[in-house]
Amino acid sequence: MLKNSKPLFIACATSLLIGCGGSSSSSNPASAPTTEIGVFLDEAVANIGYRTETLEGVTDSQGQYDYVEGETVTFFIGDLEFPPVTASGVVTPLDMAGTEDTSDPTVVNIIRLLQSIDEDGDPDNGITITETAKNNATQVNFDVSVSDFSSSAAVTTFIANSGSVNTTLISESEAIAHFEGTLIDEGEVFVPSNSIAGVWVNEETTNELLAFVFFEDGTYVHMEIDEVAPLNPDNPNEVSGMEWGTYSIDPETRELTASITFDGNFDTGLTDSIGQVDIFARVDGNTLTIQVDDNDSGTIEEGEATDFTRSSNAGILGAWTNTETTNELLAFVFFDNGTYAHLEIDEVAPLNPENPNEVSGMEWGTYSINPQTGELTASITFDGNDDTGLTDSIGQVDIFAQVAGDTLTIEVDDNNNGSISEDEQFNFERAPMPSYEPILIEVAWVETLTNYSQGEFFSLNGGSSTMQCDAGRDRQVGDIETATVELVRQGNTVTATVLDSNNNAEEEDLGESWTYSFNLATTTLSNSETYTDEDPTGQEGDIFSDYWELEESYQWNPDTGVFEGIYIDNNDLSWSLDNSVSSCRRTFSIVMTPTSSQSKVNAFLGL
Numbered sequence: 001m002l003k004n005s006k007p008l009f010i011a012c013a014t015s016l017l018i019g020c021g022g023s024s025s026s027s028n029p030a031s032a033p034t035t036e037i038g039v040f041l042d043e044a045v046a047n048i049g050y051r052t053e054t055l056e057g058v059t060d061s062q063g064q065y066d067y068v069e070g071e072t073v074t075f076f077i078g079d080l081e082f083p084p085v086t087a088s089g090v091v092t093p094l095d096m097a098g099t100e101d102t103s104d105p106t107v108v109n110i111i112r113l114l115q116s117i118d119e120d121g122d123p124d125n126g127i128t129i130t131e132t133a134k135n136n137a138t139q140v141n142f143d144v145s146v147s148d149f150s151s152s153a154a155v156t157t158f159i160a161n162s163g164s165v166n167t168t169l170i171s172e173s174e175a176i177a178h179f180e181g182t183l184i185d186e187g188e189v190f191v192p193s194n195s196i197a198g199v200w201v202n203e204e205t206t207n208e209l210l211a212f213v214f215f216e217d218g219t220y221v222h223m224e225i226d227e228v229a230p231l232n233p234d235n236p237n238e239v240s241g242m243e244w245g246t247y248s249i250d251p252e253t254r255e256l257t258a259s260i261t262f263d264g265n266f267d268t269g270l271t272d273s274i275g276q277v278d279i280f281a282r283v284d285g286n287t288l289t290i291q292v293d294d295n296d297s298g299t300i301e302e303g304e305a306t307d308f309t310r311s312s313n314a315g316i317l318g319a320w321t322n323t324e325t326t327n328e329l330l331a332f333v334f335f336d337n338g339t340y341a342h343l344e345i346d347e348v349a350p351l352n353p354e355n356p357n358e359v360s361g362m363e364w365g366t367y368s369i370n371p372q373t374g375e376l377t378a379s380i381t382f383d384g385n386d387d388t389g390l391t392d393s394i395g396q397v398d399i400f401a402q403v404a405g406d407t408l409t410i411e412v413d414d415n416n417n418g419s420i421s422e423d424e425q426f427n428f429e430r431a432p433m434p435s436y437e438p439i440l441i442e443v444a445w446v447e448t449l450t451n452y453s454q455g456e457f458f459s460l461n462g463g464s465s466t467m468q469c470d471a472g473r474d475r476q477v478g479d480i481e482t483a484t485v486e487l488v489r490q491g492n493t494v495t496a497t498v499l500d501s502n503n504n505a506e507e508e509d510l511g512e513s514w515t516y517s518f519n520l521a522t523t524t525l526s527n528s529e530t531y532t533d534e535d536p537t538g539q540e541g542d543i544f545s546d547y548w549e550l551e552e553s554y555q556w557n558p559d560t561g562v563f564e565g566i567y568i569d570n571n572d573l574s575w576s577l578d579n580s581v582s583s584c585r586r587t588f589s590i591v592m593t594p595t596s597s598q599s600k601v602n603a604f605l606g607l
Helices: 095-097 105-116 131-136 146-152 153-160 172-186 598-605
Strands: 012-014 035-040 050-052 056-058 064-068 072-075 198-201 208-213 219-225 241-249 256-263 279-284 285-293 305-310 318-321 329-334 339-344 360-369 376-383 397-405 407-412 425-432 439-453 465-466 480-490 492-501 512-517 524-533 545-558 562-575 578-593
Touching: 072 285, 095 105, 095 318, 105 146, 105 153, 105 172, 146 153, 172 598, 208 329, 208 339, 219 329, 219 360, 219 512, 241 339, 241 360, 256 279, 376 397, 439 598, 545 578
Parallel strands: none
Antiparallel strands: 012 035, 035 064, 050 056, 050 072, 198 208, 198 305, 208 219, 219 241, 241 256, 279 285, 285 305, 318 329, 318 425, 329 339, 339 360, 360 376, 397 407, 407 425, 439 480, 439 578, 480 492, 492 512, 512 524, 524 545, 545 562, 562 578
């Protein structure tokens, strides 16, 4: 649920002219410094004291405070002072710690304390400091480790006597999740917390594949393929394949501890390091750095760190798992370079008695998907699980892959009968990755028909030409439709919903919803889909079919402050008796102008 956002104010509040004079002379008026209004955020923090060199007071219900540009502001609760910062339009605990990293210990300590002493215990509706908290507060040290802060007597005593419904500190993960949600809502720049969950790829080695998948349930997969030299001459136990196990990360030191459950690549991966040397995992935005203290020197030296880049997690891209089988692990990973990995582990029965060639392990190869039919074509590059996976199906039967939201359906026409039965369908759920509160904006949608080509007539009964697809649909080139559309972004997926329409927009469009993929790097919304309506007339015995192919792409224009682009609608109406087809094509120019606040728009764009 989207949290209530608080407006950010950077505006002049007062300007005073002060003069003096006598009966026969006067001096020029002198201007007092302009007072501006800022806001203190971890959600708006209300009723907290503040002081600058010239001003002092308490924040209002929206977390606002007065300041003069160039001054330093110190926020305080009774005798407890927070680290001083340069006063500005927006102040957050990131500023107090001098970082953009939400997992920084000082940041974590501040946000845990603020959220824990909120009067009603619900920071989503704002944080309110009680008078009881002010009366009982004593100074605490924020510049310590998270664990030391949690066990500090000064902290625990203060929380218990703060007047909040909470009597103990909230968890670190809860505090970070809320804080990051606030930062996203308000469009603030930050480095995401140290959640390692995701698909990570290194493309700077000689390996064909070097990747990790860290799942939120505490399991991980390491994949490494080197087809040119599958065996390391210096260590013949380093072979291509996968390992699977469990992991945990110390939130303060970032030390990674792992336990191997299945090892299909021997000394490759973490196998020969676990328990022997220290391993650290550090996340900085979309970069994961794995550090291995190979020489056990206590420091990370050159050559002991490897960077991985977060792989895309939209459309079919990303990691997908199936938990409905007896396998310990059944997953697909689709990478954005056109390769895929199939992962399957069955430790209880690693060999299928009906087919001893079905073994635990991974396969890796290339893939493509027909955008019209959804047919998946794959080519195996490395096969480490024999008949498990797609190996025994490729080229033998038809395979289809369809994504609907966070569900991937793999269909395999095992009996080659041209239809898919229920037992030939396998559903995979998108592996949970770091998620944030959805970001919502509204836009004014303007749709202009710029071109259309009318389909040819074809015969309904073998005689006169009586039917064609209708490209114009009662619209002419230059006709405009407008609507109010809500865009909700969660990660790389944007859901659009029509809230209101006018001009010529059809009433049934109200409430219509569809999805886009959002490319954060190019700030582009895009969608591509196909579907077939086998019964367009709704009449029994109908032998017509409508095939639709939709393409749309809209890029943010920072100069004009709008999304703009093209929507293309192709439609084939077919007549099954003689394979007659009438093809229509419409092209629209689309402009989406945000009507939400600038901070909301910036948050949506990731700026």
